[in-house]
Amino acid sequence: MWIASFVMFALLAGYGAAETLPTARVLQVGSTTSMEAPPFSFYGSAQSDKEGNLFFHISAGSYRKPVVLELNRSSGDPTLFSLDDEELQTAVFHEFSVAPSGQVSILCQKMDGKFYALRFSSKGSLQEKIHLDMPDNLSIESFVAFDSGTFLVSAFYLPSASPELRGKGFMVQFDESGALRRRFNGEVGSVDLKSVSKRINDGGATIGPDGNVYLLQTNQVLVISEGGKILRRIKYQKPAALSAAKIAVSQNLLSIWLLKVGEKKNVTAEYLVIDLLTGKPFGYYVPGNDLGIAPVAVSFTSHEGFTFFDTQNGHVDLISAPLQ
Amino acid sequence: MYKKLFGALFGAFVIWCSTLAFSQCGAMIKQTTQNCGVHCGSVVMQSCQGVGTLCEDGTGEFGFGCCGLQLIEPGSCQSARTGQPQELPPSREFLALKDALALRKRTLPAQNQLMIASCGPNKNAFSEWLEAKLKKQRAANQ
Numbered sequence: 001m002w003i004a005s006f007v008m009f010a011l012l013a014g015y016g017a018a019e020t021l022p023t024a025r026v027l028q029v030g031s032t033t034s035m036e037a038p039p040f041s042f043y044g045s046a047q048s049d050k051e052g053n054l055f056f057h058i059s060a061g062s063y064r065k066p067v068v069l070e071l072n073r074s075s076g077d078p079t080l081f082s083l084d085d086e087e088l089q090t091a092v093f094h095e096f097s098v099a100p101s102g103q104v105s106i107l108c109q110k111m112d113g114k115f116y117a118l119r120f121s122s123k124g125s126l127q128e129k130i131h132l133d134m135p136d137n138l139s140i141e142s143f144v145a146f147d148s149g150t151f152l153v154s155a156f157y158l159p160s161a162s163p164e165l166r167g168k169g170f171m172v173q174f175d176e177s178g179a180l181r182r183r184f185n186g187e188v189g190s191v192d193l194k195s196v197s198k199r200i201n202d203g204g205a206t207i208g209p210d211g212n213v214y215l216l217q218t219n220q221v222l223v224i225s226e227g228g229k230i231l232r233r234i235k236y237q238k239p240a241a242l243s244a245a246k247i248a249v250s251q252n253l254l255s256i257w258l259l260k261v262g263e264k265k266n267v268t269a270e271y272l273v274i275d276l277l278t279g280k281p282f283g284y285y286v287p288g289n290d291l292g293i294a295p296v297a298v299s300f301t302s303h304e305g306f307t308f309f310d311t312q313n314g315h316v317d318l319i320s321a322p323l324q
Numbered sequence: 325m326y327k328k329l330f331g332a333l334f335g336a337f338v339i340w341c342s343t344l345a346f347s348q349c350g351a352m353i354k355q356t357t358q359n360c361g362v363h364c365g366s367v368v369m370q371s372c373q374g375v376g377t378l379c380e381d382g383t384g385e386f387g388f389g390c391c392g393l394q395l396i397e398p399g400s401c402q403s404a405r406t407g408q409p410q411e412l413p414p415s416r417e418f419l420a421l422k423d424a425l426a427l428r429k430r431t432l433p434a435q436n437q438l439m440i441a442s443c444g445p446n447k448n449a450f451s452e453w454l455e456a457k458l459k460k461q462r463a464a465n466q
Binding site: 037038039040058060067078079080082084121123124125314 | 449450451453454457458461462464465
């Protein structure tokens with residue numbers, strides 16, 4: 001009886017608890033692929049589709065310019081997604097999302113404060129402009145576009161919102177027409193508006209090969225079905241000084257980018273890989289010296305490991321660093 | 325002929341004066357050069373220092389009120405945190421986008437961004453490539 005109770009208690013106590021971090025392993029250069037694109041700079045995290053093609057919000061002279069560049073791994077020919085529409089020239093860029101099929105969507109806000117999701121064709125032309133019924137005064141944290149056309153947005157209220165809302169989390173799902181499908185109350189924590197701008201925020205989202213959204217939060221990953229049901233919470237541990245800023249899922253592995261801001265505002269990254277079958281850490285990785293200084297991976301797959309971005313001889317190189 | 329020459333010189337002078345008038349964003353621009361690894365040349369980091377003619381710390385109009393702003397130039401290859409993703413557009417662009425920038429200032433005060441800045445032998449190579457590529461793609465999509 002006592003033994004059974006003890007086993008039950010141990011199981012309950014351990015369920016959902018975060019595992020401690022494993023010893024760090026060093027990532028080293030595997031192979032390098034040269035791409036047909038000149039060196040460019042980009043903001044935030046790169047995204048990828050199920051074919052492994054990479055998408056970047058590039059610096060085209062200004063952050064506000066919503067230009068997304070696709071590096072196609074098979075053709076090598078880059079595609080650009082940008083706004084030619086006169087009416088949208090002054091729209092403010094918030095986030096972009098790449099569905100598993102490779103369809104690009106951009107979330108922007110127009111002068112009247114209204115949010116729009118813009119869907120693009122694979123050749124880079126604007127296909128649809130969908131109004132998303134969201135309140136003004138939001139700082140967008142994650143924007144996810146599903147292949148079916150639905151969207152998930154997570155955000156928090158800005159100091160310009162009404163006093164009772166300031167700093168509070170906000171997460172909603174929209175159907176393909178932009179109508180509200182579900183509001184997730186209580187699933188997104190509040191932020192401290194005084195400190196939020198002083199560090200790189202925790203957060204990110206991706207669609208896994210199972211079609212579910214993996215939403216990265218400070219100490220857990222929420223797995224949400226396209227139907228809006230919360231399927232699972234994967235707890236993880238990270239050093240407090242590091243920001244969990246990007247997530248990728250490939251087969252049964254989940255990778256979390258942990259960013260560290262140095263004294264000179266340079267940023268370095270370490271990577272926690274979690275086994276989705278057990279929910280336990282699979283490995284903890286740090287970049288080796290041969291990857292150069294301050295390398296931050298742009299993508300992760302279970303078979304190739306991490307892919308890093310570099311430039312050499314006037315073009316972009318993609319460097320793979322397999323898991324050891 | 326002298327009239328034409330005078331006209332051209334005067335035009336150039338007016339353009340130079342207006343460029344000067346609108347490009348001031350601080351008392352000075354501090355440039356920091358850092359070594360950034362074996363694959364790249366150097367990083368030039370620019371930041372506005374002090375108070376300029378059109379801005380005061382934290383009070384100036386967005387775009388011109390740029391004191392404390394840090395820009396990581398596209399010619400560099402460092403990954404950097406942009407403290408707050410404020411931007412410093414060219415002056416003529418600023419005038420046309422004043423409202424958009426005001427909205428941007430209001431909606432993005434809390435987001436910190438990571439920027440991966442890459443380097444190349446020619447800083448303008450990407451802009452030229454981008455322009456040509458966009459033109460070609462627009463023509464093909466029409």
